[in-house]
Amino acid sequence: MANGESHVLALPFPAQGHVIPLMELAHCLVEHGVKVTFVNTEVNHGRILGALDDASHGGELGGVDMVSISDGLGHGDDRSDLGRLTESLLLAMPSELEKLVGRINASASAAGGGGREVTWMVADVNMAWAFPVAKKLGLRVAGFCPSSAAMFVTRIRIPELVRDGVLDESGMPRWRGAFRLAPAMPPVDTAEFSWNRAGDPRGQPAIFRLILRNNAATHLAEAIACNSFEELESGAFAVDVPGRVLPVGPLASGGKPVGGFWPEDASCAAWLDAQPAGSVVYVAFGSIAALGAAQLAELAEGLALTSRPFLWVVRPGTASERCLDGLRRRAAPRGRVVGWCPQRRVLAHASTACFVSHCGWNSVVEGVSNGVPFLCWPYFADQFLNQSYICDVWRTGLRMAAPAPATAPADEASARLVARQLIRRKVEELIGDQETKARAIVLQDAASLAVGDGGSSRRNLTRFLDLIRS
Numbered sequence: 001m002a003n004g005e006s007h008v009l010a011l012p013f014p015a016q017g018h019v020i021p022l023m024e025l026a027h028c029l030v031e032h033g034v035k036v037t038f039v040n041t042e043v044n045h046g047r048i049l050g051a052l053d054d055a056s057h058g059g060e061l062g063g064v065d066m067v068s069i070s071d072g073l074g075h076g077d078d079r080s081d082l083g084r085l086t087e088s089l090l091l092a093m094p095s096e097l098e099k100l101v102g103r104i105n106a107s108a109s110a111a112g113g114g115g116r117e118v119t120w121m122v123a124d125v126n127m128a129w130a131f132p133v134a135k136k137l138g139l140r141v142a143g144f145c146p147s148s149a150a151m152f153v154t155r156i157r158i159p160e161l162v163r164d165g166v167l168d169e170s171g172m173p174r175w176r177g178a179f180r181l182a183p184a185m186p187p188v189d190t191a192e193f194s195w196n197r198a199g200d201p202r203g204q205p206a207i208f209r210l211i212l213r214n215n216a217a218t219h220l221a222e223a224i225a226c227n228s229f230e231e232l233e234s235g236a237f238a239v240d241v242p243g244r245v246l247p248v249g250p251l252a253s254g255g256k257p258v259g260g261f262w263p264e265d266a267s268c269a270a271w272l273d274a275q276p277a278g279s280v281v282y283v284a285f286g287s288i289a290a291l292g293a294a295q296l297a298e299l300a301e302g303l304a305l306t307s308r309p310f311l312w313v314v315r316p317g318t319a320s321e322r323c324l325d326g327l328r329r330r331a332a333p334r335g336r337v338v339g340w341c342p343q344r345r346v347l348a349h350a351s352t353a354c355f356v357s358h359c360g361w362n363s364v365v366e367g368v369s370n371g372v373p374f375l376c377w378p379y380f381a382d383q384f385l386n387q388s389y390i391c392d393v394w395r396t397g398l399r400m401a402a403p404a405p406a407t408a409p410a411d412e413a414s415a416r417l418v419a420r421q422l423i424r425r426k427v428e429e430l431i432g433d434q435e436t437k438a439r440a441i442v443l444q445d446a447a448s449l450a451v452g453d454g455g456s457s458r459r460n461l462t463r464f465l466d467l468i469r470s
Contacts (some may be wrong), residue, residue, distance in 0.1 A: 049066075063256075145224055171195050176191055185235040200201070223463075250358075298423065316340070353372075
């Protein structure tokens with residue numbers, strides 16, 4: 001096949017932290033002559049279009065064609081219930097994907113030389129169940145890992161963890177304590193494997209079954225692009241796993257829209273411009289984490305006690321208007337509370353001193369890329385593993401709270417209220433720690449070298465592009 005004829009169907013897991021990095025990779029493919037059709041669920045497709053300033057985007061986003069298919073759930077169903085969502089995806093989406101490819105190819109045939117039939121599927125490894133569907137349709141298959149390589153290899157090595165007595169057959173830990181898959185990888189508590197910290201415990205068996213199904217299909221991928229870089233996770237990339245894993249990160253969109261679910265508050269930049277260099281505490285917990293009203297109040301008081309300017313993202317729908325009004329009043333005059341913001345630009349701004357974060361991998365990579373120290377407050381899934389990277393391996397941040405005692409159940413640990421005085425103390429400790437800041441700058445330099453000319457990620461991205469265009 002000649003260069004320029006490839007047509008990729010890009011399929012993310014239907015969550016914001018999965019859509020954004022795959023969209024960044026999609027923009028890169030388009031820049032190199034590959035046609036990309038990006039498949040969101042109907043709900044997320046509507047969110048993305050609704051968040052764009054310019055309604056004329058229609059079904060196209062910076063050169064990427066956007067389409068949608070059903071996730072199988074009804075209009076009022078709760079899509080934050082990941083167990084139910086994953087079960088619905090497996091039931092509804094395989095046939096929906098087949099019909100979508102059929103429609104695209106029929107349209108391409110009708111257009112003669114003006115259309116391109118789908119030739120590749122590049123799917124999130126959390127949607128690897130779609131790889132056999134793609135092969136059935138005659139498509140070539142590549143994977144995309146939006147999480148850390150450590151997260152990917154831990155999931156792939158589940159059979160070994162069962163064999164070695166770390167897990168039982170249902171994915172539950174057989175003992176409680178620190179676990180490390182390989183010497184240079186981050187330690188993690190056995191009660192904090194991602195599949196056992198993924199929301200409602202009733203849905204976790206379905207999530208574990210999905211992981212096993214995805215693992216079984218991973219070998220079908222000709223390569224797996226990972227939003228990380230070799231120097232950041234050398235231990236994880238040294239672990240033997242099926243397939244060719246290519247670290248191509250940190251990915252960036254070059255200013256093109258990345259499929260955000262909520263409108264960004266454009267006034268953040270002007271507000272940051274008015275703050276002293278290295279003074280602002282940036283607080284954001286991503287697209288899933290939601291703090292209760294009592295914890296929001298404690299956080300507001302803790303930030304106020306620091307006497308530092310702060311920019312705090314409280315995602316739409318996670319607090320009542322009455323609660324938000326109270327937070328905004330408490331933030332004044334130094335602080336600013338917004339619904340969503342251009343995070344990459346905030347982290348790159350000279351006034352930003354540190355990042356109070358849930359430790360989602362996108363946020364981690366963006367913080368690393370900008371040399372920003374972290375105050376870690378994980379909530380969900382792989383965020384505990386990412387916290388361990390930050391605090392135990394790279395030492396570019398601090399934990400907001402000490403881990404729960406080994407005898408405490410995970411749900412009790414996550415339910416404990418973090419008090420305002422601890423928040424104030426931890427912020428001051430982090431901002432005053434020049435050694436932690438220096439290590440963050442070292443990682444920033446490594447990230448810059450990785451994506452620069454001759455860098456490890458640049459070379460791997462070239463390999464991935466050559467494969468897709470072959």
